[in-house]
Amino acid sequence: MKRQQFKLGPMDNLSYIIWDEASREAAVIDPAWEPAKLAEFMKKEGLQLQCVLLTHAHPDHVNGVDFFTGPTPELPVYLHEADQFMLPEKPRGLKAVADGEDLKAGTLAIGVMHTPGHTPGSVCYRYGGAVFTGDTLFIGECGRVDLPGSSAEDLYESFVKLAALPDGEAVCPGHSYNGDKSTFGVQKEYNLYLKLARTGRREDFLKAVG
Numbered sequence: 001m002k003r004q005q006f007k008l009g010p011m012d013n014l015s016y017i018i019w020d021e022a023s024r025e026a027a028v029i030d031p032a033w034e035p036a037k038l039a040e041f042m043k044k045e046g047l048q049l050q051c052v053l054l055t056h057a058h059p060d061h062v063n064g065v066d067f068f069t070g071p072t073p074e075l076p077v078y079l080h081e082a083d084q085f086m087l088p089e090k091p092r093g094l095k096a097v098a099d100g101e102d103l104k105a106g107t108l109a110i111g112v113m114h115t116p117g118h119t120p121g122s123v124c125y126r127y128g129g130a131v132f133t134g135d136t137l138f139i140g141e142c143g144r145v146d147l148p149g150s151s152a153e154d155l156y157e158s159f160v161k162l163a164a165l166p167d168g169e170a171v172c173p174g175h176s177y178n179g180d181k182s183t184f185g186v187q188k189e190y191n192l193y194l195k196l197a198r199t200g201r202r203e204d205f206l207k208a209v210g
């Protein structure tokens with residue numbers, strides 16, 4: 001169970017490739033801006049792309065999807081149903097993910113957590129001891145909730161769920177804002193929003209994100 005992080009584009013987006021070392025089967029998370037770099041890495045490592053996983057549908061996370069679906073239109077593209085209306089074009093292989101699902105992509109098994117707030121269909125993916133948090137949880141920060149479809153109340157509930165994850169799991173965010181990676185143990189100590197959610201301080205959380 002391996003992962004590689006890529007910082008791409010003008011907004012410090014983080015894309016990821018995850019793969020199984022034995023089967024060489026892989027998934028790409030939030031391909032955007034410079035998808036050729038992701039493809040180049042997969043080629044170098046001899047990886048076979050099984051699917052695209054989208055944490056949410058904002059353009060800076062999905063603008064590289066058609067690079068992969070162009071040559072293989074049936075490639076599965078996973079996105080929560082509540083964000084699918086935001087896609088300018090729906091890929092032929094578009095599939096919905098649901099909370100608690102154990103998604104199978106070849107030999108990969110990927111956990112799905114629905115974590116609305118930044119967008120109604122934001123999800124976090126869990127694979128190999130890491131959680132890919134998109135724009136829900138950043139290092140020391142939380143995602144914006146002042147956008148169309150955002151909800152601070154939903155984000156609080158999502159943070160309550162995230163605060164229950166094991167300390168040893170890695171946080172792999174969707175942007176490199178205050179850093180590129182951390183662990184839930186460290187974030188529960190130092191991320192104000194995770195701390196407030198962990199201790200049930202809903203009103204303080206809503207004030208802090210407001």
Ligand SMILES: [Fe+2]
Binds near residue numbers: 056118
């Ligand atoms: Fe976003």
